[in-house]
């Protein structure tokens with residue numbers, strides 16, 4: 001049985017990078033994505049060394065033309081599983097410290113891009129996984145902008161499930177993840193990867209990963 005080909009946005013580093021390796025080890029072909037081509041080539045090589053197949057596309061989610069290119073590449077590759085992972089992570093600042101440019105960019109990358117990609121690919125997808133955050137469920141000081149993007153994504157995704165759609169949707173709400181070894185007070189990356197994959201196979205709609213003591 002051939003497993004669905006996966007597009008993982010923001011797979012040039014962090015969680016997306018780990019997800020790409022994990023899904024490839026499970027036997028999925030991967031379409032990597034990010035802006036940093038050097039990093040994308042490195043991870044493509046790592047995956048392909050193990051006999052798996054990974055391609056990549058460079059696209060800035062702030063850029064409309066790049067978004068179109070990404071979607072047309074996804075169609076050309078017949079992507080079945082979309083993991084909306086790319087995100088501008090939470091800098092932990094009060095709202096007054098954000099320029100209009102930074103505000104727009106966080107909302108575009110974390111919220112508008114996933115909506116547009118899903119909208120564009122509705123007819124080919126079997127499964128969508130939205131990497132949200134615990135901040136998408138709990139109000140937090142100095143996280144207003146990040147929260148707006150993630151609460152928006154939660155509202156969008158949960159409402160989408162009320163529509164007649166032909167694909168499954170899984171929303172993932174993690175606390176801190178150990179995406180690099182020396183990160184403290186963070187969940188084990190292997191536990192996170194295993195949990196996300198198992199929830200997808202199980203057709204769950206929601207996965208809360210709360211690693212707080």
Ligand SMILES: NC(=O)c1ccc[n+]([C@@H]2O[C@H](COP(=O)([O-])OP(=O)(O)OC[C@H]3O[C@@H](n4cnc5c(N)ncnc54)[C@H](OP(=O)(O)O)[C@@H]3O)[C@@H](O)[C@H]2O)c1
Pocket residue numbers: 009010011012013014015016033034035036037039059060061062084085086087088089109131132133134174175176177178179
């Ligand atoms: N790490 C955690 O503890 C944690 C906890 C909860 C939720 N999350 C969520 O998990 C996801 C991944 O987080 P992470 O910690 O792995 O972040 P990360 O290490 O900063 O990686 C972010 C990824 O997003 C891509 N990206 C950012 N802006 C982009 C843009 N304008 N266009 C295209 N790609 C862009 C980056 O690609 P380039 O560098 O190539 O541009 C990179 O691959 C995010 O949605 C985050 O909110 C993470």
